[in-house]
Amino acid sequence: MKKFFTILICKMLRxxxxxxxxxxxxxxxxxxxxxxxxxxxxxxxxxxIAVTGSNGKTSTVEMIxxxxxxxxxxxxxxxxxxxxxxGVTTLVLGSSTLGGKVRSDILLIESDERFAxxxxxxxxxxxxxxxxxxxxxxxxxxxxxxxxxxxKDSIYPETKxxxxxxxxxxxxxxxxxxxVIWFGxxxxxxxxxxxxxxxxxxxxxxxxxxxxxxSTHHYNHIGHYECTSCGYKRHDTQYTVTSVDLDEGLAxxxxxxxxxxxxxxxxxxxxxxxxxxxxxxxxxxxxKIAEDMSDYVMKNGRVITFEIGxxxxxxxxxxxxxxxxxxxxxxxxxxDKNGCDVMFIVDAVSRKYFTSDVSWLWDIDFEMxxxxxxxxxxxSGKYSNDLAVRFSYTDIPPEKIKIIEDIPEAYNYLxxxxxxxxxxxxxxxxxGKFLSLL
Amino acid sequence: xxxxxxxxxxxxxxxxYANVLAMQRILxxxxxxxxxxxxxxxxxxxxxxxxxxxxxxxxxxxxxxxLEDLRKYKDQLKDCIDSGKVILMTGNSFEMLGKSxxxxxxxxYNGLGLFVFETTEQNKTRITSDVIFKTELxxxxxxxxxxxxxxxxxxxxxxxxxxxxxxxxxxxKSEGVRKNNFFGTHMTGPILIKNPYFLEYxxxxxxxxxxxLNTDYLEYxxxxxxxxxxxxxKRMENEK
Numbered sequence: 001m002k003k004f005f006t007i008l009i010c011k012m013l014r015x016x017x018x019x020x021x022x023x024x025x026x027x028x029x030x031x032x033x034x035x036x037x038x039x040x041x042x043x044x045x046x047x048x049i050a051v052t053g054s055n056g057k058t059s060t061v062e063m064i065x066x067x068x069x070x071x072x073x074x075x076x077x078x079x080x081x082x083x084x085x086x087g088v089t090t091l092v093l094g095s096s097t098l099g100g101k102v103r104s105d106i107l108l109i110e111s112d113e114r115f116a117x118x119x120x121x122x123x124x125x126x127x128x129x130x131x132x133x134x135x136x137x138x139x140x141x142x143x144x145x146x147x148x149x150x151x152k153d154s155i156y157p158e159t160k161x162x163x164x165x166x167x168x169x170x171x172x173x174x175x176x177x178x179x180v181i182w183f184g185x186x187x188x189x190x191x192x193x194x195x196x197x198x199x200x201x202x203x204x205x206x207x208x209x210x211x212x213x214x215s216t217h218h219y220n221h222i223g224h225y226e227c228t229s230c231g232y233k234r235h236d237t238q239y240t241v242t243s244v245d246l247d248e249g250l251a252x253x254x255x256x257x258x259x260x261x262x263x264x265x266x267x268x269x270x271x272x273x274x275x276x277x278x279x280x281x282x283x284x285x286x287x288k289i290a291e292d293m294s295d296y297v298m299k300n301g302r303v304i305t306f307e308i309g310x311x312x313x314x315x316x317x318x319x320x321x322x323x324x325x326x327x328x329x330x331x332x333x334x335x336d337k338n339g340c341d342v343m344f345i346v347d348a349v350s351r352k353y354f355t356s357d358v359s360w361l362w363d364i365d366f367e368m369x370x371x372x373x374x375x376x377x378x379x380s381g382k383y384s385n386d387l388a389v390r391f392s393y394t395d396i397p398p399e400k401i402k403i404i405e406d407i408p409e410a411y412n413y414l415x416x417x418x419x420x421x422x423x424x425x426x427x428x429x430x431x432g433k434f435l436s437l438l
Numbered sequence: 439x440x441x442x443x444x445x446x447x448x449x450x451x452x453x454x455y456a457n458v459l460a461m462q463r464i465l466x467x468x469x470x471x472x473x474x475x476x477x478x479x480x481x482x483x484x485x486x487x488x489x490x491x492x493x494x495x496x497x498x499x500x501x502x503x504x505l506e507d508l509r510k511y512k513d514q515l516k517d518c519i520d521s522g523k524v525i526l527m528t529g530n531s532f533e534m535l536g537k538s539x540x541x542x543x544x545x546x547y548n549g550l551g552l553f554v555f556e557t558t559e560q561n562k563t564r565i566t567s568d569v570i571f572k573t574e575l576x577x578x579x580x581x582x583x584x585x586x587x588x589x590x591x592x593x594x595x596x597x598x599x600x601x602x603x604x605x606x607x608x609x610x611k612s613e614g615v616r617k618n619n620f621f622g623t624h625m626t627g628p629i630l631i632k633n634p635y636f637l638e639y640x641x642x643x644x645x646x647x648x649x650x651l652n653t654d655y656l657e658y659x660x661x662x663x664x665x666x667x668x669x670x671x672k673r674m675e676n677e678k
Binding site for chain 2: 143146149200354357358383385386388389392403
């Protein structure tokens with residue numbers, strides 16, 4: 001009876017919440033108060049697929065849901081990205097019958113890294129994708145090792161892990177474990193022999209701490225690595241990106257499935273590969289997945305094209321406090337052979353939490369903008385001084401850099417008589433301040 | 439002059455590396471030649487060769503690895519601190535100089551024993567906070583961020599007084615440790631970039647009192663510092 005009422009109340013609160021535009025975590029929060037073990041009383045579907053990691057989880061989950069739905073599966077997933085236990089509770093109860101049976105074929109859960117251990121205590125994933133572990137929001141997450149330890153507590157022996165073989169720390173979850181499925185990329189034409197990054201989180205073996213060697217870097221410390229001492233090395237992959245052409249916007253998976261890219265970045269390719277892997281495991285045909293993923297434009301609003309007067313541009317939503325996310329956006333802009341201007345906005349460091357810490361700017365490889373493709377760089381927002389200092393420690397000539405703290409003023413400046421394509425690189429916390437001016 | 443960035447790869451979690459760049463730039467802009475050596479475990483440095491030595495923050499695991507390597511410098515470090523060499527250690531690096539570090543499993547590692555304080559780590563919650571610190575060394579307060587999982591007891595010679603944020607341990611209104619020109623603080627990241635006035639102070643110790651430093655170029659650094667200080671103060675007011 002308690003179960004019935006808890007589910008009913010959760011559903012009602014969610015319905016009301018939707019009407020008034022409230023977030024999805026409150027109904028779950030109240031449900032957990034009413035019945036703390038409600039999640040263990042629910043009848044779950046055959047597939048419970050969880051996705052976590054520093055970057056790409058929202059996009060990966062959206063892609064998985066898209067493919068599975070296109071292929072006739074019913075999927076319950078946390079669309080709004082409420083990825084802590086309350087949001088997941090809302091999702092599960094919202095998709096259940098009043099008797100407590102989840103109605104979909106597949107329950108697909110994006111989970112926050114630090115809170116996965118609480119969520120999965122009650123809902124043990126059958127399949128668990130871990131995309132990557134980067135320096136991400138260190139003001140809350142501590143550092144990647146700290147997140148690793150927190151995630152370790154969320155992994156159960158019976159769960160099948162789906163791991164990014166190219167990430168040395170993520171791969172450690174699969175060390176001496178049998179039920180692991182590995183995905184990753186072969187050596188690619190876009191790879192570098194040497195590391196391109198301000199710092200090197202792959203310098204030492206995560207298992208024994210001896211120096212590691214890379215035969216190739218896909219980006220940052222993601223690549224093919226091998227420990228010089230204990231033999232820990234990148235695992236062979238079952239699902240593989242075999243070649244890419246970022247100029248043409250093409251990725252090939254498993255040597256035969258060609259995917260045309262809406263967003264020409266390796267980042268996006270890894271998300272697609274993770275989604276491909278999950279969909280294949282669920283039984284969808286590779287060719288069909290490739291078709292569903294081709295030119296797929298994310299609905300989560302992370303890439304937005306716009307026009308200011310006669311100029312065109314793209315906003316690349318990145319994550320403040322996450323240097324690899326910035327590096328990816330910068331790499332994309334810097335590769336635009338038609339020439340471009342690039343604008344950075346750092347106004348509120350975080351959306352949910354207050355912090356004035358901008359140490360993360362020093363982990364971003366802004367030096368990549370030092371090429372002929374990039375004509376002008378505009379720095380804006382409350383922390384534009386800190387951006388200006390950071391750029392003064394690159395080799396980019398100061399005359400290429402404009403510092404306009406006020407965002408509307410910077411926006412007006414963009415509307416001037418320049419012709420270049422514009423890339424605006426900023427975070428969820430700040431993007432509205434620009435988009436509202438359009 | 440010579441700058442040593444020790445354990446530049448293992449102890450460099452939050453953009454810490456920029457601290458040595460800031461020191462190099464202020465010296466060079468003041469007409470003083472300054473080179474940076476970046477060394478790590480398995481290297482052997484002669485610490486007395488350097489005018490400024492820096493170690494940044496690392497993961498708890500990396501810190502334990504570095505601690506074993508740092509033992510070879512114990513006597514040299516002691517001499518350097520006693521003789522007034524300018525040394526800055528940020529994040530959890532200065533913990534290695536205390537009596538001991540006890541990790542979250544209860545395992546106790548002997549520190550170098552150059553200070554009497556003891557460090558205890560836990561693995562439940564990350565202790566993080568924006569901070570404002572006051573110091574007698576400069577009339578400008580320091581701003582920054584703390585990111586640690588440890589607390590420190592029995593420090594008799596703290597570096598800073600806590601105006602906002604957290605200190606060496608819970609309810610401790612003092613932070614860091616200082617002896618002569620040795621400065622240890624749990625502040626993370628490029629604190630010498632974020633605090634241009636503190637940079638001036640530390641650089642004047644490195645360059646010598648008779649040397650006039652050029653600080654004109656620090657315009658954006660100072661503007662950025664003021665923005666952060668006022669943001670943090672605003673927050674302090676809101677929380678009252």
